[in-house]
Amino acid sequence: MAVVDLPHRLKEIRDKTSEAINYSIDSISAFREEERERLFEYRARKEEIIKELDEAIKAADKAEADYRRSRAVLLTASRSGDERREKEAYENAARLMRVRGAFEEREKLLARQRDDIAREERRIEKLLVRSEEMGNRFRIALNLLNMSFDDVDELTGAGGDNPLLASMMLAERESMSLSRDLHDGPVQKFAGVGLMLDISKEYLDRRDLDRLGDELSRTRLHLADALEEMRSFLFQLNPSGLREGLFVPLGRLVNEIKSFSGCDVRFRIEGGADVLSLQKRTAVYKIIQQAVINAVRGGQAAKVRITVNLSLGFLSVKIVDDGKGFDVTEANAKAEERGAWGLVNMRERARMIGGELKVESSPGRGTTVTLEVPID
Structure with missing residues (x-):
C-alpha cells in the first residue's frame, strides 16, 4: 500500500484552492471595473438626455403656444370670408400641428430613454454592491486559507x-x-x-x-x-499628527469638511485626550471622522459640534448635528444591502477598543453620536 504524504497533499490542495480563489478575485475586480465604466457612461449619457429633454419640453411648449395662436388666426380668417387668407392660415396651422407633434414625440422618446438608463443605472449599482461583498468574502477566505491550522483554530476558537x-x-x-x-x-x-x-x-x-x-x-x-x-x-x-494627539488631526479634519461642504463644524477638547494609546486614539479619530462625514454627506447638516472630554477614567466623545436624521434601525438592517458600512464600522471600531458607541437619530431631528472609551 502506497504511503501518502498527507502534509504535502494538503499543501497541494491548499495551493490549488488559493490559485482558484485568486483567479476569482481577479475576475470579480475586472468585472467591477467594467461595470464602473459602464455606470460612468450611463450617468454621462443620462445627463445629456436630461439636457436634451429640457430643451425638447421647452420647444414643445413653444410649439403648442404657436399652434394655439395659429388656430386663432385660422378662426379669424375663416370668418373674414377671404379664401386665400383662410387657406394660408389653415396650412400654417397644419404645419405647426405637425411640428408640435414631432416635439411631443421627441419628448416622450427622451423620457423613455432617461427612464431606461435610470433603471440600468440602479441595476449596475446593485451588481457593484453584490460583487463588492462577494470579493470581500473571497479575500477573507483566502486569508484564512493561507493561515496555518493553528492560526485558524485560534481565530475561530472565540x-x-x-x-x-x-x-x-x-x-x-x-x-x-x-x-x-x-x-x-x-x-x-x-x-x-x-x-x-x-x-x-x-x-x-x-x-x-x-x-x-x-x-x-x-x-x-x-x-x-x-x-x-x-x-x-x-x-x-x-491622517497626520495622531502620534502627538487628537487636537491637530481634528483641527485639520474640521477645516477639510468646511472647505468642501461649507458646513459649520467646530470641536472642543476638554482634558487630556492624549492619554490614550495610539491604537485607541486612531480608532476614536476614525469614528469621529466617519460620524462627521455621515452628518455632512448623508444628513446634509448645516452645523456639527464635536466635544471630547476626559473624566472618571473614560474618554467621552459627543458629535451632534442638525441634519435631516434617519431611522437607525432601518439603516442598520439595510447596511449590507446598500453596501453602506459607516455605522457598522464605527460600532466595530468602538468594540475593538473596549468602548461603547450609541447613535440616536430620527427623521427630521438630526443625529447624536456618543462614544465612551476606557482610559489605558
Missing part, C-alpha cells in the same frame, strides 16, 4: 468574537468603501478632465479660440477641484 477576525472584516469593508469613494470622487473628476480636454482639442482643430479659452479655463478649475479632493482623500487614508 465563537466568532475574535479581534483578529473582526479586524480582517473591518479592513475589508473599509477597503471596499474607500475604493467606491475613490472611484465616485477623484476618479470621476479626472475622467471629466479628460473629456474636457477632448472638447478643447476639437475647438483647437476648428480654430475656435474663444471657446477654446473658455473650455481650458473650466478644465483648469475642474482639475484644481479634483486635486483638492484627492488631497482630502489621502488625508482620510492617513
